[in-house]
Amino acid sequence: MAKDTPKPVILWFRKDLRLDDNQALNAAHISGRPIIPLYIREPEGTGAAPLGAAQAWWLHHSLEALDKSLRKRHGRLLLASGQPLEVLRALIKHTSAEAVFWNRRYDPPGVAIDIEVKAELEMQAVEARSFGGQLLHEPSRLMTGSDTPYRVYTPFWRALESAGEPEPPLNAPSKLRLASGLPASESLERWKLLPGKPNWARDFADLWTPGEQAAQERLTAFVEESLDGYKENRDFPAKQATSMLSPHLALGEISPARIWDATRGLSKRVPTADIVHFRKEIAWREFSYHLLFHFPRLASANWNDRFDGFEWRNDDADFEAWRRGMTGYPIVDAGMRQLWRHGWMHNRVRMIVASFLIKDLMIDWRRGEAWFQDTLVDADPANNAASWQWVAGSGADASPFFRIFNPVLQGEKFDPDGDYVRSYVPELRALGAKYIHRPFEAPKSTLDAAGVILGETYPKPMVDHAHARNRALAAYKATRDAA
Numbered sequence: 049m050a051k052d053t054p055k056p057v058i059l060w061f062r063k064d065l066r067l068d069d070n071q072a073l074n075a076a077h078i079s080g081r082p083i084i085p086l087y088i089r090e091p092e093g094t095g096a097a098p099l100g101a102a103q104a105w106w107l108h109h110s111l112e113a114l115d116k117s118l119r120k121r122h123g124r125l126l127l128a129s130g131q132p133l134e135v136l137r138a139l140i141k142h143t144s145a146e147a148v149f150w151n152r153r154y155d156p157p158g159v160a161i162d163i164e165v166k167a168e169l170e171m172q173a174v175e176a177r178s179f180g181g182q183l184l185h186e187p188s189r190l191m192t193g194s195d196t197p198y199r200v201y202t203p204f205w206r207a208l209e210s211a212g213e214p215e216p217p218l219n220a221p222s223k224l225r226l227a228s229g230l231p232a233s234e235s236l237e238r239w240k241l242l243p244g245k246p247n248w249a250r251d252f253a254d255l256w257t258p259g260e261q262a263a264q265e266r267l268t269a270f271v272e273e274s275l276d277g278y279k280e281n282r283d284f285p286a287k288q289a290t291s292m293l294s295p296h297l298a299l300g301e302i303s304p305a306r307i308w309d310a311t312r313g314l315s316k317r318v319p320t321a322d323i324v325h326f327r328k329e330i331a332w333r334e335f336s337y338h339l340l341f342h343f344p345r346l347a348s349a350n351w352n353d354r355f356d357g358f359e360w361r362n363d364d365a366d367f368e369a370w371r372r373g374m375t376g377y378p379i380v381d382a383g384m385r386q387l388w389r390h391g392w393m394h395n396r397v398r399m400i401v402a403s404f405l406i407k408d409l410m411i412d413w414r415r416g417e418a419w420f421q422d423t424l425v426d427a428d429p430a431n432n433a434a435s436w437q438w439v440a441g442s443g444a445d446a447s448p449f450f451r452i453f454n455p456v457l458q459g460e461k462f463d464p465d466g467d468y469v470r471s472y473v474p475e476l477r478a479l480g481a482k483y484i485h486r487p488f489e490a491p492k493s494t495l496d497a498a499g500v501i502l503g504e505t506y507p508k509p510m511v512d513h514a515h516a517r518n519r520a521l522a523a524y525k526a527t528r529d530a531a
């Protein structure tokens with residue numbers, strides 16, 4: 049390296065696989081140092097949040113996309129695996145880097161790594177700087193008047209609104225000074241993030257394109273085509289009415305500030321109610337993260353410890369029928385099969401299938417949460433845990449336990465023509481709207497005409513909902529009375 053060339057800065061990518069609105073990248077760029085872009089694959093089981101199989105598929109393609117963007121700027125992404133501190137130390141030694149910049153994570157293992165890395169690097173006189181950007185506001189910034197974290201969503205939302213507009217997003221630097229002479233990168237192929245045989249992710253690419261460019265295109269399409277009417281349409285799974293940005297957000301291919309910014313200045317074209325409702329959903333994500341940051345046990349333990357004594361049935365055969373989408377309740381089965389086929393499920397249906405698992409089958413929410421973690425491309429430690437606890441009634445500001453979704457009525461209300469069910473449950477495709485959500489009540493002639501043989505081509509309901517509801521309420525009451 050020439051004498052007057054500044055020493056490089058390592059840009060450590062984490063849940064921020066983008067060049068747009070990337071504060072750490074921007075700071076590295078402004079510093080004028082050559083940049084070494086690095087992604088570290090952390091070992092499983094050492095505190096890092098487990099990477100589910102569906103999200104591993106996404107991560108593979110996302111890293112490829114990021115590397116491609118860097119190559120366009122005459123650089124490349126360095127891949128390394130191991131404990132972050134060890135990887136960073138080795139790279140600093142190899143490249144004589146004098147600084148490491150990164151964007152913070154807010155999940156408990158991510159926070160612990162941040163703290164350790166910062167302290168250790170500073171001890172070695174390496175400049176270690178971390179930045180925000182995964183959230184709209186730092187969790188320490190939005191606190192109640194008595195300086196405690198919010199536990200209830202509505203006041204949290206009010207505080208977020210009155211905190212003022214988030215920082216405007218930063219555009220990606222048009223030119224980057226990327227370091228040359230880097231050590232060899234590990235091979236992405238050898239990380240084996242993609243499924244082997246059978247390739248259960250074969251349909252993912254029909255729906256998804258990982259990477260920040262696709263994220264930005266999806267945002268633009270959503271704002272132009274679906275934001276108008278979002279409040280009304282977002283509950284109907286057969287409509288393409290939501291942004292489907294969640295997997296892009298989960299790995300940070302787009303920032304929440306960029307999304308927020310895209311909803312500015314639209315009031316002449318889009319009703320304010322739709323804009324506000326969409327922002328409120330982004331704020332639910334924010335709320336989940338603030339909760340997880342302040343109460344790390346949310347990820348694995350009942351927030352409300354009264355539920356610790358709840359007598360779950362935890363029947364393995366029932367769990368298997370739920371996972372495979374073979375419960376005999378069409379809206380539940382459609383949701384579980386959408387999840388398997390596309391690695392994603394509509395929010396309304398997530399609530400229905402979660403309620404069914406927890407309340408109709410009385411299976412511990414943590415088993416459902418773990419299945420979602422493994423099969424969702426948008427698996428997110430904050431949103432997943434907070435949402436499961438919300439449905440279970442054990443979470444912060446949760447839906448009360450006694451609110452038990454009736455899967456037939458939910459199906460009829462939110463999928464009135466049955467189109468959603470028909471697209472994921474082909475056995476019922478020929479059944480008309482009247483019985484599509486209750487095939488078990490259809491006359492034999494109707495079933496015959498639709499080619500449905502209950503118990504053979506499609507299952508009979510695995511539980512009677514009315515009976516299951518009473519059973520769940522009795523168990524809940526016993527827990528409540530014992531507390």
Ligand code: FAD
Nearest residue numbers: 290291292293294329330332333395398427428431432435
């Ligand atoms: P949009 O309606 O377009 O909303 C925009 C963004 O707002 C979403 O991408 C998401 O980041 C956020 N958002 C929307 N709804 C919610 C919500 N209810 N809670 C928190 N944030 C929300 N979301 C995940 O990102 N990862 C998960 O692992 C996850 N697990 C869930 C598990 C259960 C049992 C339930 C009921 C919900 C879960 N959600 C999860 C929340 C929600 O279902 C998804 O965020 C949403 O369906 C994503 O679709 P979208 O991007 O089209 O949403």
